[in-house]
Amino acid sequence: DFLAALDEVHPAFGVNDEELQQCVHNEIIKFSSNIERILSDGQLYIDQVRKSSRTPLVSVLLHGPPGCGKTALAATMAMSSEFPFIKLISPESMVGYSESAKMNAINKVFSDSYKSPLSVIVVDNLERLLDWVPIGPRFSNSVLQTLLVLLKKRPPKDRRLLIFATTNERSVLEQMNMSDCFNSEIYVPNIVELSCVDFVLKELTLFNDDERNRALSSLQQDGFNLNIGIKKLLMIIEMSRQDVDKVDKFVSTIMGL
Amino acid sequence: DFLAALDEVHPAFGVNDEELQQCVHNEIIKFSSNIERILSDGQLYIDQVRKSSRTPLVSVLLHGPPGCGKTALAATMAMSSEFPFIKLISPESMVGYSESAKMNAINKVFSDSYKSPLSVIVVDNLERLLDWVPIGPRFSNSVLQTLLVLLKKRPPKDRRLLIFATTNERSVLEQMNMSDCFNSEIYVPNIVELSCVDFVLKELTLFNDDERNRALSSLQQDGFNLNIGIKKLLMIIEMSRQDVDKVDKFVSTIMGL
Amino acid sequence: DFLAALDEVHPAFGVNDEELQQCVHNEIIKFSSNIERILSDGQLYIDQVRKSSRTPLVSVLLHGPPGCGKTALAATMAMSSEFPFIKLISPESMVGYSESAKMNAINKVFSDSYKSPLSVIVVDNLERLLDWVPIGPRFSNSVLQTLLVLLKKRPPKDRRLLIFATTNERSVLEQMNMSDCFNSEIYVPNIVELSCVDFVLKELTLFNDDERNRALSSLQQDGFNLNIGIKKLLMIIEMSRQDVDKVDKFVSTIMGL
Amino acid sequence: DFLAALDEVHPAFGVNDEELQQCVHNEIIKFSSNIERILSDGQLYIDQVRKSSRTPLVSVLLHGPPGCGKTALAATMAMSSEFPFIKLISPESMVGYSESAKMNAINKVFSDSYKSPLSVIVVDNLERLLDWVPIGPRFSNSVLQTLLVLLKKRPPKDRRLLIFATTNERSVLEQMNMSDCFNSEIYVPNIVELSCVDFVLKELTLFNDDERNRALSSLQQDGFNLNIGIKKLLMIIEMSRQDVDKVDKFVSTIMGL
Amino acid sequence: DFLAALDEVHPAFGVNDEELQQCVHNEIIKFSSNIERILSDGQLYIDQVRKSSRTPLVSVLLHGPPGCGKTALAATMAMSSEFPFIKLISPESMVGYSESAKMNAINKVFSDSYKSPLSVIVVDNLERLLDWVPIGPRFSNSVLQTLLVLLKKRPPKDRRLLIFATTNERSVLEQMNMSDCFNSEIYVPNIVELSCVDFVLKELTLFNDDERNRALSSLQQDGFNLNIGIKKLLMIIEMSRQDVDKVDKFVSTIMGL
Amino acid sequence: DFLAALDEVHPAFGVNDEELQQCVHNEIIKFSSNIERILSDGQLYIDQVRKSSRTPLVSVLLHGPPGCGKTALAATMAMSSEFPFIKLISPESMVGYSESAKMNAINKVFSDSYKSPLSVIVVDNLERLLDWVPIGPRFSNSVLQTLLVLLKKRPPKDRRLLIFATTNERSVLEQMNMSDCFNSEIYVPNIVELSCVDFVLKELTLFNDDERNRALSSLQQDGFNLNIGIKKLLMIIEMSRQDVDKVDKFVSTIMGL
Ligand SMILES: Nc1ncnc2c1ncn2[C@@H]1O[C@H](COP(=O)(O)OP(=O)(O)OP(=O)(O)O)[C@@H](O)[C@H]1O
Ligand SMILES: Nc1ncnc2c1ncn2[C@@H]1O[C@H](COP(=O)(O)OP(=O)(O)OP(=O)(O)O)[C@@H](O)[C@H]1O
Ligand SMILES: Nc1ncnc2c1ncn2[C@@H]1O[C@H](COP(=O)(O)OP(=O)(O)OP(=O)(O)O)[C@@H](O)[C@H]1O
Ligand SMILES: Nc1ncnc2c1ncn2[C@@H]1O[C@H](COP(=O)(O)OP(=O)(O)OP(=O)(O)O)[C@@H](O)[C@H]1O
Ligand SMILES: Nc1ncnc2c1ncn2[C@@H]1O[C@H](COP(=O)(O)OP(=O)(O)OP(=O)(O)O)[C@@H](O)[C@H]1O
Ligand SMILES: Nc1ncnc2c1ncn2[C@@H]1O[C@H](COP(=O)(O)OP(=O)(O)OP(=O)(O)O)[C@@H](O)[C@H]1O
Ligand SMILES: [Mg+2]
Ligand SMILES: [Mg+2]
Ligand SMILES: [Mg+2]
Ligand SMILES: [Mg+2]
Ligand SMILES: [Mg+2]
Ligand SMILES: [Mg+2]
Incomplete structure (x- = not known):
């Protein structure tokens, strides 16, 4: 039965940790x-499965x-499951693939997962x-159909699978009937509060306290609506680090978005 | 003649029971x-054929x-016929197939069925x-044309065939002139009455009686229209099972749909 | 000359009787x-040729x-010619063919016909x-062009050819300039009079006289417009035959169309 | 020089008389x-070249x-030139050809013509x-481009070429910029005068004088506008010949168009 | 350096004079x-390069x-440069080529030109x-992209290239962003003045003086706007030459355009 | 670690200097x-990386x-980095490539760059x-998708990459969601002030002082808006150099744009 099968899991299933850790380049703050x-x-989803x-x-x-941090979060959760099979399906490993090569690569990860009693697959960047x-619009219908089937295909007897997928284009997926394929959705928001920026700035030690306060109060202006992804925020912090006037560069870049 | 032919049927025709039973994962409630x-x-259709x-x-x-339960019902009816040839045509077994490989696979099941005096084919998930x-819209016209012909093609002399097909997209099939291909249609509705939910909850023993009553009376609110497929209902029941407050999780998830 | 050539006809030309008779499964009523x-x-057309x-x-x-009975009628007329060459071109024998395989198969039947002094070809189900x-719309332009030429191509000296083609989509053929290719058209109507239903019911002995009269008077209702093809009528008769209350099943199914 | 070259022409150039005469099946009336x-x-064009x-x-x-008789007229004029090279390019000889096979076949006729000092090519049925x-619309752009170039390509030194092309779809060719490729156009009208019908009827001896007069006076009705191609007229004459009441069949068919 | 390289030019570069002279069939009048x-x-452009x-x-x-004479003029100017490399890229030499064969042929001419210190390429009939x-519209994007790059690609060090291209469809090229690729444009007009017709008529000696004057005064009518390309004018002159009444044929054809 | 890796860099990485210098044909003025x-x-970007x-x-x-000078500027900045890996991806080196050949070539440059601790890639002329x-519009979606991934793909551990890309069609890239791929944008304007023209004219010594002043004052007219790219300005200067009246040619060409 299931627990027995779990014991037999070969380490060969492999958990591609390096690839997944690469997704969380700068840790989760x-x-x-x-x-x-x-x-x-x-x-909770990990427990249910x-x-x-x-x-x-x-x-x-x-x-x-x-x-906004989708990939880093999905990879982090997948790794935290400690399931014997954890794999990433990502466009970055399929550059230059033909449509059918992509279909095969995707299909292979799912087929492999069916050999482990407990598996988690991260499907990164669906669009x-x-x-x-959006021009056309165009997309690979054969990859789409492959995903529409695999995202709903029950694993064989005594096998269980958890899937985390990410996208910037939820409404596009809805038009493709793909949102029906998911049992749940998690919304990852941008940063809209200065307290979050403050937290991140402290973590990354771009400024001393005085500089940080000056920067934050500059951002606390009427009519300015903060709305920035964690990824861009990190980039702006590192750009500002090169500048002579770090505070000014930081504030002006953020306000110029 | 026909009865004689029926006697000669080889067990080799095969009835792919495992595949079909996989379609009814959680039994018919x-x-x-x-x-x-x-x-x-x-x-009745089984008798007519x-x-x-x-x-x-x-x-x-x-x-x-x-x-709503289409696939489970179609598979259940097909198996109940006990015809010597019972096969499933399903997108899940054709992941990654080219259009022509799909056409061949579909055609083969029909050709094989013509060798048995009595056959039933389940064509699952037509769309x-x-x-x-729907974007485009796009679809495989060659698979469509194959189906348009095979769904109407009379089996050879002294052979009889029953077909159960399923779809979520009846209006799309109508636009494709495919609904003309069927002799009858069966509508499978969603669950819209609390008594059905009650029945399912009892069957799956998520709650004790008290909890169940609390849950149901919470759902009996003005302005809330229950409309849920059996498949999603089963998923929500299992998710709620993980939660500390099962009743709350169950009620809030259903009402949040 | 022509009559001499007619004498020499080899039986090898073949008349595919079985295939054609399969088209008239239930005889012409x-x-x-x-x-x-x-x-x-x-x-008359047979005589002219x-x-x-x-x-x-x-x-x-x-x-x-x-x-409405197009295929059965076309096949019946073709067989009645008793020409030495009688062949059927039908989508059912080309399931899974590529476009070019279809073109070749169609072309071959025409080329073969040119070897017989007198030939008749049934081109079934043009659409x-x-x-x-209709979505798109899409169609095989190469098969269309093949037919547009072959339907008008004069057979060689001392050879004569009669073509019966069938379609449900006359207006589509008109948009494709295909209706220009035919010298004549025959419209096959649905059944709209109860006397025809009466005739068919008698022929198939579904009911006794009393039942038949009850059924027909039920159908003679105000506001109900009978409009049914012979093929569907035959199907409904056989479905009703399985039911306990045959009259009711028959009447309600016809009125529910 | 030119005349010398003309002398050297090999009979091998071939004039495909049979093919061309096939185009004028029933003579020019x-x-x-x-x-x-x-x-x-x-x-005049023959003389100019x-x-x-x-x-x-x-x-x-x-x-x-x-x-209306385009093909028969083009073939007749081509044959009357008595040029050493006379060839027909026609869709009927290219049934089932791929686009590139068509391009090659067309190109070959032109290349061959360049070997004769005087050539005439009939390009039948351009559309x-x-x-x-018209649905789409669709057409073979590669065949179109081949023709757009070949119809304007000057033959090599001391070679001369006359081209007769035919079409039912002059306005389509105009949209394709193909009408720019022709130095002249000849409009072939339908028959719109009863005197022409009279002439043809006499020629084909369908009726005796009395019958013919009866037929023609029946057609001389108010509100009826005669407009018929010679090809259809010939077909109706032959159909009527099979009927018991030839005059009635002839008149009713023509008026029913 | 440059002059040295010029000295070394092999005659092998070839100047395809025959092909270019073929473009100016009737001389420049x-x-x-x-x-x-x-x-x-x-x-001037020749000097600049x-x-x-x-x-x-x-x-x-x-x-x-x-x-209007574009091809003849471009070929004439190219030949007048007397550069060691002069080549024609023309659709007439690529009949029946696939898209990639065309790309290769075009690319080869440019690559070859880079071996000569001074080159001129005539790219005839871009559209x-x-x-x-225009239906669609359709065109070969791969040939377009090849030209968009080659028309702007600087030749290697110490190599120089002059390009003359021709088109009837300047506005189409503009929509394709191709007009950005040219450093200069030359507009070649139709003939709109009778004095030009007079000049051409004299040159080709169709008429004697009296006939010419009659013809010209017939064309000098109110409401008639002369607008004719030199190519068509030459064709009409030769057609008229065959006619018994040359003046009438000439005048009526021109006015009937 | 990083510095160690930097030391080990093989000269084999190659910096394709010639190709890059070719992009700055006439120096940066x-x-x-x-x-x-x-x-x-x-x-600043070079320092950040x-x-x-x-x-x-x-x-x-x-x-x-x-x-306006994009390519020359990008190449100049790339070369100024003196990183061990500097490469150009440019349409000019891919003339006649198939889509997949292009994808492979692009992918190869990026893969190669990952071997150097510090790399810079110039992606010239994205459109x-x-x-x-714009007609259609059409484009290679497979090249687009390749770039969308590679422009965002983090290099492996201890490798760093700077990308300079150029385009005339920023709004097109935006429609393709490609502008999201860039961390920063630099706008390169046309020349709109006469002082810049003056500067360039001096540099290229087309005129003596008197001529230059005459030219500039001619351009200082009411209602004339100067707007010219440096590339076109250089071309006009060289064209004018051939003319007898250089000042007039220069002024009239610029004002005729
Ligand atoms: N709380 C956090 N959540 C997510 N990412 C974080 C967080 N804190 C820091 N990060 C860092 O921010 C970056 C987020 O980038 P990530 O690629 O995950 O975003 P994304 O939404 O997937 O972007 P894209 O839309 O480009 O795919 C990572 O480098 C990650 O290490
Ligand atoms: N009365 C019932 N009818 C159908 N399915 C039931 C019933 N009772 C329980 N089930 C279970 O509910 C699930 C129904 O899922 P099924 O895949 O058949 O739905 P479906 O309509 O085919 O879904 P989809 O639209 O995704 O194809 C199955 O697991 C089945 O065992
Ligand atoms: N008078 C009749 N005319 C035609 N068919 C008849 C007649 N009487 C009985 N039949 C039977 O009715 C059926 C008619 O079906 P048929 O396939 O010819 O219809 P069809 O119009 O070609 O249908 P489809 O539109 O599906 O191609 C056949 O089984 C035939 O034997
Ligand atoms: N005066 C005539 N002109 C043309 N054809 C004639 C004439 N008199 C008799 N015919 C006969 O009429 C028929 C004309 O048919 P033809 O195929 O040439 O017409 P078409 O316009 O080319 O038809 P389509 O539009 O189908 O190509 C031929 O059989 C020809 O022998
Ligand atoms: N002044 C002239 N300019 C150009 N062509 C002339 C002139 N005088 C005579 N000709 C002759 O006129 C003809 C012009 O035809 P040409 O093919 O060059 O025109 P085109 O504009 O290229 O035509 P197309 O639009 O079909 O490509 C040639 O035969 C050429 O010899
Ligand atoms: N300040 C400058 N900035 C850029 N280019 C300059 C400058 N001064 C002189 N140049 C010269 O001007 C030319 C600019 O052409 P370049 O190809 O870089 O323009 P581009 O904007 O890339 O053009 P395209 O839009 O055609 O790609 C080069 O020859 C360069 O040497
Ligand atoms: Mg991501
Ligand atoms: Mg289903
Ligand atoms: Mg039919
Ligand atoms: Mg014709
Ligand atoms: Mg030209
Ligand atoms: Mg550039």
Whole structure:
């Protein structure tokens, strides 16, 4: 039965840790309660798959604006499951692939996962896997159809699978009937509060306290609406670090977005 | 003649029971009279094919919203026929196939069926077999044309065939002139009555009596219209099972749909 | 000359009788004067081809709603010619063919026909041969062009050819300039009079006299417009035969169309 | 020089007389002065190519409604030139060809013509060569581009070429910029006068004098506008010949168009 | 350096004189001052390429209505340069080529030109090279992209290239962003003045003086706007030469355009 | 670690200097303060990549009107980095490549760059790499998807990459979601002030002082808006150099744009 199968798992299944850790280049900074809630929701899905035999397949979609941190969060949750099979499906490993090579690569990860009693797959950047472009619009229908089937395909008897997928283009996926494929959705928001910026700035030690306060009060202007992804925020911090006047560069770049 | 032929049937025709049973993962729960009516209608078609020589081909379309139970019902009816040839045509077994490989696979199942005096074929998830996507819209015309012909092609002399097909996209099939191909249609509805939810909850023992009553009375609110497929209902029950406050999780998830 | 050539015809030309008889599965029931008129018109075209040397090619299009009996009638007329070459071109024998395989198969039948002094070809279900689907719309232009040429191509000296083609989609063929290719058209109507239903019911002995009268008077209701193809009528008769209450099943199904 | 080259012409160039005569199946009936004018215009172009060294390429488009006699007239004029090279390019000899096979076949006829000092090419049924269909619209752009170049390509030094092309779809060719490729156009009209019908009827001896007069006076009705191609007229005459009441069949068919 | 390289030029580069002279079949008649201005502008570009090392690539577009003389003028200017490398890229030499064969052929001419210190390339009839057709519209994007790059690609060190291209479809090229690729444009007009016709008539000796005067005064009518390309004018002159009444044929044809 | 890796860099990485210098054919003339600002901004990005380990990938888009100097500036900045790996991706080296050959070539440059601790890649003329044409519009989606991934793909551990890309079609890239891929943008303007023209004229010594003043005062007219790219300005200067009246040619050409 299931527990027996779990014991037999070969280490050969492999957990591609390096690839997944690469997704979280700069660690997860817990700059808001959102981040904690997302991580604990992830834990619930991990538990469900581990425990309930009636739902051997659970799939979750992380969506939000570009650079909000979807990939880093999905990879982090996947690694925290410590399931014997953890793999990443990502457009970056398929550059230059033909449509059918992509289909095969995707299909192979799913087929491999069926050999492990407990598996988690991160499907990163769905719109890029689909070769989506809004002009036309164009996309790879054969990759789409492959995903539409695999995201809903029940693993064989005594096998269980958890899927975390990410996208910037939730509404596009809805038009493609793909949002029906997910059992749950997690929204990852941009940073809209200065307290979060403050938290991140402290963490990255760009400024001394005085500089940080000057920067934050400059941003506390009427009519300015903060709305920035964690990824862009990190980039601006590093750019500002090169400048003679770090505070000015930081503030003006953020306000110029 | 026909009965003689029936006797000669080789077990080699094969009935792919495992594949079909996989479609009914969680058994059929008879939560409403609809379910019984559907199953008995299915029996009528089985009888017609078995008995009338003037209609050697009968095809039936099961349609309804996502997750309403179409596939499980079609597979259940097919297995209940106990015909010597019972096969499933399903997108899940054709992931990554080219259009022509799909056409060949579909054609082969039909050709094989013509060797048995009595056959039943389940064609699951037509819109997915057709690689349908509403953007464009796009679909595989060659698979469509194959189906348009095979669904109407009379089996050879002294052979009889029953077809159960399923779809979420009946109106799309109509635009493709495919609904003309079916002799009958069966509508599978979502669950819209609390008594059905009650029935399912009892069956799956998520709650004790008290909890169940609390949950149901919470759902009996003004302005809330219950409308949920059996598949999603089962998923929500299993998710709630992980939560500390099962009743709350169950009620809030259903109302949040 | 022509008559000499006719004498030399090899039986090898083959008349694929089985295939053609398969098209008339349930015989022709002469339920109305329309049917007799159509068959005698067919005879006139057969005579013209046999006798007039100035028109070595005559092509006739049978059109009408789905299931009105086009294929059965075309096959019946073709067989009645008793020409040495009689062949069927039908989508059912080309399932899974590529476009070019279809073109070749169609072309071969025509080329073969040119070897017989007198030939008749039934081209069944033009819209299906063309892979027509209204979404798009899409169709095989190469099969279309092949047919546009072959339907008008004069056979070589001392050879004569009669073509019966069928379609449900006459207006589509018109948009494709295909209706220009036919010298004549025959419209096959649905059944709209109860006397025809009466005739068919008698022929198939579903009911005793009393039942038949009850059924027909139920159908004689105000506001109900009978409009049904012979093919569907036969199917409903056989379905009703399985039911406990045959009259009720028959009447309610017809009125529910 | 030119005359010397003309002397050397090998009979091998071939004039495919049989193919061309097949185009004029029923001879040219001179039922109106239009026909004579068209034939004498054709003679002028033949003379120009034979005599003027400044215009080694002359191309003429015959256009008019379906069945008006374009192909028969073009073939007749081509044969009357008695040039050493006379060839027909026609869709009927290219059934089932791929686009590139068509391009090659067309190109070959032109290349071959360049070897003869004096050549005439009949390009029959341009819209069919182009795989034209108004739905879409679709057509073979590679065949189109091949023709756009070849119809304007000057033959090499001391070679001269006359081209007669035919089409039912002059306005389509105009949209494709193809009408710019022709130096002249000849319009072939339908028959619109009863005197022409009279002439043809006499020629084909369908009726005796009395019958013919009865037929013609029946057609001389108010509100009836005669408009028929010679090809269809010939077909109706032969159909009527089979009927018991030839006059009635003839008149009713023509008026029913 | 540059002059040294020029000395080493092999005659093998080849100047395809025959092909280019074929483009000027009937010589250049200097019927107006426009023609002289165009030829002297061409000389300026030739000088610039020969002398200025800062602009090793100069590209010029000749555009105007069909038959206005673009090809003849471009070929004439190219030959007058007497550069060691002079080549023609023309659709007529690429009939039946696939898109990639065309790309290769075009690319080869440019690559070859880079071996000569001084080169001139005539790119004739751009819209035909691009397989342009306004229905759709359709064209070969791969040939377009090849030209967009090659027309702007600087030749290697110490190599210089002059390009003359021609088109009837300047506005189409503009929509394709191709007009940005040219450093200069030359407009070649149709003939709109009777004095030009007079000049041409004299040159070709169609009429005696009296006939010519009669013809010209017939054309000098109110409400008639002369607008004709030199190519068509030459064709009409030769057609008229065959007629018994040359003056009438000439005048009526021109006025009937 | 990083510095160690930097030491080990093989000269084999190659810096394709010749190719890059070819992009700056006529040197950078510092005709305005814009040019200096652009070059110093470039220096900041070079420093960031060299120093910050948190942002191992920095990508910058240079955009502006045709001929404004984008390519020359990007190449100049890239060479000034003196990174061990400096490569150009340019449509000019991919003429005639198939889509997949292009994808491979692009992918190879990026893969190679990952072997060097510090790399800079110039991606020149994005719209041309994408085979963009506004009619349709059409473009190579597979090249686009390749770039969308590679422009955001983090180099492996201890490798850093700076990307300079150029385009005339920033708004097109925006529609393709490509502008999200860049961390920064640099706008390169056309020349709109006479002082810049003056600076360039002096540099290139087309005129003596008197001529230059005459030319400039002619351009200082009411209602004339100067707007010209440096590339076109250089071309006009060289054209004028051939003319007898250089001042007039220069002024009239600029005002005729
Ligand atoms: N709380 C956090 N959540 C997510 N990422 C964080 C957080 N704190 C720091 N990071 C860092 O921010 C970056 C987020 O980038 P990531 O690629 O995950 O964003 P994304 O939303 O997937 O972007 P894209 O839309 O480009 O795919 C990573 O480098 C990650 O290490
Ligand atoms: N009465 C019932 N009818 C159908 N399915 C039932 C019933 N009771 C329980 N089930 C279970 O509910 C699930 C129904 O899922 P099924 O895949 O058949 O739905 P579906 O309509 O085919 O979904 P989809 O639209 O995704 O194809 C199955 O696991 C089945 O075992
Ligand atoms: N008078 C009749 N005319 C035609 N068919 C008849 C007649 N009487 C009985 N039949 C039977 O009715 C059926 C008619 O079906 P048929 O396939 O010919 O219809 P169809 O119009 O070609 O249908 P479809 O539109 O599906 O191609 C056949 O089984 C035939 O034997
Ligand atoms: N005066 C005539 N002109 C042309 N054809 C004639 C004439 N008299 C008799 N015919 C006969 O009429 C028929 C004309 O048919 P033809 O194929 O040439 O017409 P078409 O316009 O080319 O038809 P389509 O539009 O189908 O190509 C031929 O059989 C020809 O022998
Ligand atoms: N002044 C002239 N300019 C150009 N062509 C002339 C002139 N005088 C005579 N000709 C002759 O006129 C003809 C012009 O035809 P040409 O093919 O060059 O025109 P075109 O504009 O290129 O036509 P198209 O639009 O069909 O490509 C040639 O035969 C040429 O010899
Ligand atoms: N300050 C400058 N900035 C850029 N280019 C300059 C400058 N001064 C002189 N140049 C010269 O001007 C030319 C600019 O051409 P370049 O190809 O870089 O323009 P571009 O904007 O890339 O053009 P395109 O839009 O055609 O790609 C080069 O020859 C360069 O040497
Ligand atoms: Mg991501
Ligand atoms: Mg299903
Ligand atoms: Mg039929
Ligand atoms: Mg014709
Ligand atoms: Mg030309
Ligand atoms: Mg550039």
